[in-house]
Amino acid sequence: MMTMDVSKSEAAKPGSNTGQQECAGCCKPITERFLLKALDLYWHEDCLKCGCCDCRLGEVGSTLYTKANLILCKRDYLRLFGNTGYCAACTKVIPAFEMVMRARNNVYHLECFACQQCNHR
Template sequence: LRSAADVVAELESLARTCNRCHQPFREDELYVALEGTSWHQGCFRCAQCLLSLDLNEDFFEVDGRFYCKHDFEVLYSPICTKCNSFIVGKVMKSANYCFHPDCFRCASCDGSLDDGAWCVDGRVALTGEARQLLKNWYCPRCFDKRCETCASCHKPIDKERERSTMALGKKFHVEHFRCAKCGVAFMGRHHFEHNGKAYCEEDIVQVDGKLYSFFFLRYALYRSGGGTIKNRPCCGQPIGGGSHTHCTYISHWLFTP
């Protein structure tokens, strides 16, 4: 006698049909059951090349379609930027670049950057442990060693994505080079040095009384339509020479039409 369970199992088997050919399975026939679908072994094929899939080898499923390893890699797997081989499994991404986790390493110290956080884009909205420079990736420690430091914020200046300026014998982010009095960024405008600090045109005349007379004199000459100044009031030396701090700016700005 057969049990009720055996009868139910047989009926369920007969009710099943192959997902590919839609034919029922023979009694006691071995078939493939995956993701709620059933297949004759001969019908279980790669959706791309149509070759039979060997159950003892790797195959992959995408949106209910099954692929052999070769076609899955060609169709869906990114290529590692470092080793140029297909990536199957976890992918580390930075902008349009992809890496195997073990290939995503600092170009300087070879330390792993696989910590779950990486560059957001190639120019770097940076997070976590990765920094990009000239298509190389660095850990923060090595990246900082390769960059000049802003004299204002004391952070590295990324030449790939940040503008910088040289002033007072130091490097600054453009937006961090500011007037020592009012705090407004120069952003390429003229600045004036006094006692190792930079000032804008409006504030230097308040900080340095001598320069106030120079501004007034230049303005008066401009309004009168001409006039020449042969010697600097600050040091008495001819315009175009002298080493006085003020002389540099008088020559290049105050007495330039």
């Protein structure tokens, strides 16, 4: 697994000496005002997408995940490769992408994490 930062920057202006970048997704020149840089490659904003849900990775955050030649958003990476655990309070499954509370070696659903004396969350 590898996480990479996605950075958005202005593309080269037409007529400048820096030349146009080629999109790693569609192999066409990037003529739009902005481009994304990820995995040491340049991308159109529409071309850098999650391999599972097709969400635009430049919009959902600044990190992408790669594994097994897939480019994924965080949610799909955790869904496919994350660890599923069990809540120490209710003993039901906690999906890998769900937010949790941890106390010592225990993991809890957010709604299950409560005081044992007064049951206050």
